[in-house]
Amino acid sequence: MEFSQECGVHRQTIDSMAGDKGYAPRQTTIDKVLKAAKKIDPDATYEKLFPPM
Numbered sequence: 001m002e003f004s005q006e007c008g009v010h011r012q013t014i015d016s017m018a019g020d021k022g023y024a025p026r027q028t029t030i031d032k033v034l035k036a037a038k039k040i041d042p043d044a045t046y047e048k049l050f051p052p053m
Contacts, residue, residue, distance in 0.1 A: 007036040017050055 004011040009032050016023040017033065025033075030046055037044035 003036060006039070007032045009033060 002011070004014050007014070009029055013025065013029060014033065017025050017029075033049065034044060034046060037049055041048075
């Protein structure tokens with residue numbers, strides 16, 4: 001399963017979170033991404049996934 005499907009978040013949203021410096025996702029979107037990431041890496045944090053540019 002693709003990560004975006006696991007999260008329940010559109011692929012473009014994840015791309016924007018990772019590459020668009022000005023993008024500000026909703027907290028619910030961040031929570032969905034972190035929940036899916038923690039299934040892969042229990043130590044995952046938003047900062048580890050999307051470090052500041």
